[in-house]
Amino acid sequence: MATLLALEPASLRKLLKRGLRQGLERQDLASLLELEWHWKVDSSEALDLLAALEQRGWFRCDGDHWKTHLG
Amino acid sequence: MAQILAIHSFRGGTGKSNLSANLAVALALQGKRVAVFDTDLASPGVHVLFGFSPEPGQATLNDHLQGDTAIEHCAHDVTPTPVKQAHGRLWLVPAAMDSDRIARLLREGYQVEKLNDALFSLSEKLHLDLVIIDTHPGINEETLLSTAIADCLLMVMRPDTQDYLGTAVAIEVAERLDVPAIRLVVNKLPAHFDPEQVRERVASSYNVPIGALLPLSDDLLTLASSGLAILVYPNHPWSERVRALAADLNASELA
Numbered sequence: 116m117a118t119l120l121a122l123e124p125a126s127l128r129k130l131l132k133r134g135l136r137q138g139l140e141r142q143d144l145a146s147l148l149e150l151e152w153h154w155k156v157d158s159s160e161a162l163d164l165l166a167a168l169e170q171r172g173w174f175r176c177d178g179d180h181w182k183t184h185l186g
Numbered sequence: 187m188a189q190i191l192a193i194h195s196f197r198g199g200t201g202k203s204n205l206s207a208n209l210a211v212a213l214a215l216q217g218k219r220v221a222v223f224d225t226d227l228a229s230p231g232v233h234v235l236f237g238f239s240p241e242p243g244q245a246t247l248n249d250h251l252q253g254d255t256a257i258e259h260c261a262h263d264v265t266p267t268p269v270k271q272a273h274g275r276l277w278l279v280p281a282a283m284d285s286d287r288i289a290r291l292l293r294e295g296y297q298v299e300k301l302n303d304a305l306f307s308l309s310e311k312l313h314l315d316l317v318i319i320d321t322h323p324g325i326n327e328e329t330l331l332s333t334a335i336a337d338c339l340l341m342v343m344r345p346d347t348q349d350y351l352g353t354a355v356a357i358e359v360a361e362r363l364d365v366p367a368i369r370l371v372v373n374k375l376p377a378h379f380d381p382e383q384v385r386e387r388v389a390s391s392y393n394v395p396i397g398a399l400l401p402l403s404d405d406l407l408t409l410a411s412s413g414l415a416i417l418v419y420p421n422h423p424w425s426e427r428v429r430a431l432a433a434d435l436n437a438s439e440l441a
Binding site for chain 1: 187190297298299302306327330331334335359362363364
């Protein structure tokens with residue numbers, strides 16, 4: 116969780132925070148990406164971000180929810 | 187989905203666990219289904235206020251976090267009679283009190299995300315309205331998680347310079363984690379302190395609403411955690427202000 120606290124920019128912190136609790140449904144994820152980054156969920160930018168986060172093991176789709184894994 | 191209320195302090199000895207237990211009762215007296223999680227795993231204590239001590243075979247939060255015990259088996263019904271009469275329910279998820287279990291937890295640690303999942307899993311299974319997290323003082327992985335997932339954070343402090351400084355750090359963390367609502371509770375306020383001066387100092391120190399100013403009380407000191415003040419001394423000013431805090435949280439839909 117200390118990673119979450121240190122992360123910049125704030126929009127990335129917000130995304131990973133929203134992945135806590137019960138996680139984000141795909142529609143919630145799409146809305147957040149649109150609101151914070153002005154990206155469509157299936158845009159190359161969004162896919163690159165999600166892939167980078169997944170590669171670090173921080174954020175991935177578990178079943179039908181995207182969830183944060185920071186410790 | 188249950189609301190998550192994290193009750194935190196930067197330093198120990200603020201009366202955080204006492205407030206957690208009594209506020210849980212105050213909210214359950216309003217007919218709510220409440221669970222209290224003792225995440226002060228290094229120095230647990232809130233169970234004492236409920237008169238609960240895990241018997242051999244009774245599971246604790248440690249059994250879930252460091253084992254495969256289902257979280258619902260770690261939740262124990264501690265509903266006092268007046269709460270039952272008010273159609274509320276109260277569960278406690280205690281932490282282990284055995285020194286070897288505490289040492290094991292400190293030595294081996296656990297996946298803090300398991301705590302996150304446990305809170306929401308229990309909330310669904312018991313149809314909870316509210317989960318109260320009694321945190322470990324200071325900043326660590328559990329308190330960061332509790333802060334990050336809270337719908338409302340209650341910061342408890344004494345009117346003490348060290349507490350003022352430490353609380354500022356904790357509030358900065360909470361604001362960075364975008365906690366939707368933060369309330370400050372000043373506890374153990376000596377009778378000779380001017381409440382208005384304390385309010386002004388708090389207001390000038392933090393841009394956070396005051397949830398309650400709770401007096402230092404000889405009656406609570408005499409009770410010495412052997413019971414719930416809100417039930418033992420229902421007309422005491424401390425209890426009245428805790429009930430007012432509960433009503434305020436309820437009205438604000440934060441609890």
